[in-house]
Amino acid sequence: MRIALPQSRRALLLVIVLAALVLLLGFVALRSGPLAPVKVTVVQVEERAITPALFGIGTVEARFTHRIGPTAPGRVASLAVDVGERVEAGQVLAVIDPIDLDQRIAAASGSAGRSAALEAAAASQVADASARLALARSEAARGEELFRGGWLTRAALDQRRQALAAAEAALAAAQANRSAAVQDRGRTGAERAALQEQKANLRLIAPRAGLVVRRLAEPGTTVVAGQAVVEIVDPAELWINARFDQTRAGGIAAGLPARIVLRSRSDTPLRGAILRVEPVADAVTEEVLAKVSFDAGAALPPIGELAEVTVGLPARERTLALPNAAIHRIGSAVGVWxxxxxxxxxxxxxxxxxxxxxxxQVLDGLARGDQVILHSARPLTASSRITVVDKLP
Structure with a gap:
């Protein structure tokens, strides 16, 4: 037999149960829910000596790159090397078809022979004019003596003087013709030498020992003057073209040691040094450019591989400092909680x-001994409730 409870007692029990549930939910929310205090770890601002390190990203490049091509247009007749092959200084890399150069050289040779013949003819003319001049001078001198003795008329003397002037003019003309013939022979000879040199340049020769990294044309391809056909580099002389943030690059200079981590050898850092700092920075990316060399004896990586470069800058005096994990950026402001x-x-x-x-290094904004938030379980605001713990889970 069941005994029904009064309605008032049932309502009271229901209120008590609901109140207990609300209190329990509130307790849970305040202790471990979204309203719970944010767990944080703190650190004190302290004085310590800072040895700055500058971090940058770079690409492995060849210090010397030779792009070898013809000095005259032509068609690639043959290529003697392929990508990846090593070549020695003076080795023939490719041959360019001279097209009409042989005919032009033959024509220049014919012109040179003709100029030599013209020079010989001009020399003969000079000799003939010189002989005629000598005879005219002799006749003019004898005519002067005869005129003084009364044996020759004025008209005859004038004829002999005119013959002397004509002989002198003929000699001058012959000498001018000979000079022109000599200059013409020199011009045609220079043209022939230039064509021969141009033909010699159609045999592409390696200027130094190196490694072939690119073939920019294949046999049968027509190339213009100055167009590269083969590209070679010296694999023993590589450097890193590195970029560093301008805001942190103060003090970077040639000779500073560098730690190099290649993408292919992240577990084996290499040692190097700043070879030079470029005088022109990148205004778009706001970066300082520098060349980083490898220490002697290092196993050099492939050209084009990415590398991480850490440069050790000169040590600073003891100053206020804090871990960079405590630094946050809110809008345009950089600071700490x-x-x-x-x-x-x-x-x-x-x-x-x-x-x-x-x-x-902290230059302004904090004092020694100030406590700042190092890590937090959730993002913080000025109204956040916090609880300090030794370590975040």
Missing amino acids: AMRDGDLEFVSLKLGAEDSDGWV
Whole structure:
């Protein structure tokens, strides 16, 4: 037999149960739910010596690249090398079909022979004119003597003087013709030598020992003057074309040591040094460009491989510093969440150099001993409730 409870007692029990559930849910929400305090770890600002490290990305490149091509247009007759082959200095790499160069050289040779014949004829004319001049001078001198003795008329003397002037003019003309013939022979000889040199340049020769990295034309391809057919590099002389952020590149200079990590050998860093800092920076990406050389004896990587470069800059004096994990960017402001009188406050900072261990120089915004948030379980705001723990799970 069941005994029914009064309605008022049933309502009271229901209220008690609901209140307990609400309290339990509130407790859970405040302890482990979205309303729970954010777990954080803190760190104190301290003084320490910063040894800045500058990080950059670069590409392995050849220091010397030779793009070899003809100095005159032509058709590639043959290629003696392929990509990946090593060549020696003076080795024939390719031959360009001279097309009409042989005929032009033959024509230039014929012109040179003709110019030599004209020069010989002009020399004979000079000799004839010289003989005629000598005879005219002798006749003119004898006519002067006869005129003074009264044996020759004025008209006859004038004829002899005119013959002397004509002989002198004929000699001058013959000498001018000979000079022109000599110059013409020199011109035709120079033209023939230029054509022969041009033909010799159609045999593409390796200027130094190296490795063939590109074939830019195949046999049968027509190329123009200056167009590269083969590209060779010296694989023993490589460097890294590295880029560094301008805001952190202060102090970078030639001679500083560098640590190089290649993408293909991430577990085997190489040693190197800054060879030179380029005088022109990249204004678009706001980066400083530098060339990084490998230390002697290092196993050099393939050309074009990406590399990470860390440069050790000169050490700074002891200064305020904090780990870079504590630094946040909110909008355009860079700073940290600091604990001030138990409340959270975002403090904007002026930062300096950063070392390879992740410590960043603090130039302005904090004092020694200030506590800042290092890690947080969730993003923070100025109204966030926090609880400090030794370590985040």
